[in-house]
Amino acid sequence: MKNDVNLTVQALQRMPYYLQHLRKVDENGVQIISATAMANVLDLNEVLVRKDLSMICTSKGKPKSGFPVKELIDNIEDYLGYNNTMDAVLVGVGSLGKALLGNNEFSKFGLNIVAAFDIDEDIVGQVVCGKKVFPLEKLQNLCERMHIHIGILTVPAEFAQEAADRLVGSGVRAIWNFALIKLNAPDHVLVQNENLAASLAVLSQHLRNEMTEESKGVDLNEHTAL
Amino acid sequence: MKNDVNLTVQALQRMPYYLQHLRKVDENGVQIISATAMANVLDLNEVLVRKDLSMICTSKGKPKSGFPVKELIDNIEDYLGYNNTMDAVLVGVGSLGKALLGNNEFSKFGLNIVAAFDIDEDIVGQVVCGKKVFPLEKLQNLCERMHIHIGILTVPAEFAQEAADRLVGSGVRAIWNFALIKLNAPDHVLVQNENLAASLAVLSQHLRNEMTEESKGVDLNEHTAL
């Protein structure tokens, strides 16, 4: 256990990648892995990997060989809370909300969606992927009774702030926000944004660069196979 | 037009937030907005906002008043390519894939999904949200014929690499990857990861901190309303 240290957000976000690779090599029977090897596979700097691992790994790495794979897996899963699940509610059972409700992988990541909420009377009362959909009015009561601390927001942007306020009022400490809007929340409430527009912006700039590269004649033999 | 400059990824990802807020104030008839005001609303440093805006805005800001809202909107939309749409294909028509296919907001962000692909014979041939689902074998031909440069990956992680390879082989320049795995791709192909596990990691650490805070007695009056 090394759950008292706090990682930077960047390091934290690298952890699932380490874990994914460690699980893969573990399946292949690999017992020791070097930071160097991981760095090469994941396109990271090896010193960075070493530092990241040292933050959460309970034992030290051995020179010339590396770190024990199984132990790393345990440490990371432990650190990320994959063993003691976090209960969450979801607000907004539209097409994205349904996809998330139906995602059976979340349990592997320590997330458990216990209930969903919506204002649409056609949806309220239904059971979507084993999760019951309640009217929004029931939100506070259920969150308080079940000590829910995570809210997943999948409502249209124009309703996101009021839904967020409700979640905060229900005692939620973290909001996973899929709406394309900046939410206001008290300092102690973390808002983790999943902003597709931000990702698209990166894609768009890259493509524009690629296209102007091409028009400069750098890479014109791409389409000659046609 | 100021499309020759390249923004850092961070600045790029802030753009949609600026845009969202600018559109809101524009609807309320606001014609000039200061970087200071934007910074306050979006919880950013004002110098940072000023710098970001100066990168893409064609005119200068006026001391004591600010920047012209409409022009900023135009400039950002322009920069992000919201006016000339990028065509994309989607691979993996599962629950997430369907949600994305049904997302009618993408067109606002300059993204147009022209077709989908899957290996499941039950899905192939169907039309999902107006988009036809083709067998994977047709991928390369269609991408080359239609000059598709973006691939959206929503297959299970274990098939993601082979699907990515196919996309690369079909001439795609950017992959929007929703699978929880690190993909290998040539340098000129951008892989933009939408990794939910990474977000969950951030949530998890925050909650653990909140909980230990609480057990230290800092914030115990939260549940007294019960």
Add this chain to the structure above:
DNA sequence: ACCCTTTCGATATCCTAATATCGATATTAT
């Protein structure tokens, strides 16, 4: 037994993004 190589941990350096500072300029109020 000795050398060579790889990897480790620790420390130092670098680099980029974010923030602070400051003079200049436009607007508003007196």
Add this chain to the structure above:
DNA sequence: ATAATATCGATATTAGGATATCGAAAGGGT
């Protein structure tokens, strides 16, 4: 008109993450 103030752009500084360096330790080969 003049003073007060908010904002701007430019430049300097800070901060934090990523990377490079280096001696020490472990394993493998001869």
